[in-house]
Amino acid sequence: MFVFIFTLLATLLLLTLLCVFISKRLSKKLTRKRKQWWLIAHVLSVIIYFSGIFGQLLVTVAMTFFSEKAQIYVGILLISSFDHYLTIPGALASLFTGIWLALRTHWGGLTKYYWVLVKWIGNMCAILLGSSITGNVVYNLFPKILSSDLQPLQNPLYFQSRQMLFIGIGISFILLGSLVIISYIKPLGKRKGAG
Template identity: 85%
Template sequence: MIIYFSGIFGQLLVTISMTFFSEQSQIYVGILFVSYFDHYLTIPGALASLFTGIWLALRTHWGGLTKYYWILTKWIGNMFAIILGSSITGNVVYNLFPQILSSNLHPLQNPLYFQSRKMLFLGISISFSLLTFLVVISYIKPWGKRKIR
């Protein structure tokens, strides 16, 4: 979870700082760092978090994925964060940013750059908020056991 959280947090910081970049080389390096964070931290951290969470839920005294509400919420929340990250963030990083880099326009003159940066910031902010919520419920373990008939 720390690797996953660090990747999302790094992407958020780079995306925020890209609003202050004016040089083309700075913008390209920011785009490169966002893709590195996604490729080397966020994706492996998300998958490792999902698999270790399932393994811990099944192999420990928690008794599976659906016995407690907080475990079920964490599992669904993690799946939602992965789907959100792959659809919004992945689309921007792997589809829109290469179009911006291959364009002859300066990124600050390209409306696609501003739209991509806004979409990236929104997707990363939602993912960061969701991961923060999941960490909090991992610590406080609210809602108790489910009543199974």
């Protein structure tokens, strides 16, 4: 698990460095019209990200009413699908579009304003948290539960795994909601000594 998280963090940092490198090679900032299109892409990616997490929450809540192994298996497949097709692409797209907007507009990079820095770090933390908790539960714990001879409702690991999902999804919602609020309010202003 540690290797996965470290690899994911390294990949996110490399993506950031690649964006910084490309941005430095371009002389002009984004035009007003291009900035608007990038903002639209950013907002849409955040909506997709929230939709994936919300879908996972709905399925996890529904799973509290499931009693059969087949129903639980379908629930896990749905959570996995939300993760693969909405949460992960939305998270990566929101990270990339946010970095690009920070680098190519008047915000002047990732470290000039506190709110941009917090959003960048917060989004990376949300990705790491979501992939570690959801990934561990869906791809490691639930398969062990389903392959067990015990019925899921007789297996304490099932209840623990479901609780971990609730906690992970709750933290993700709070973190992403906070990042949206920070985007709107833009608190704390410029960092001292940042041009």
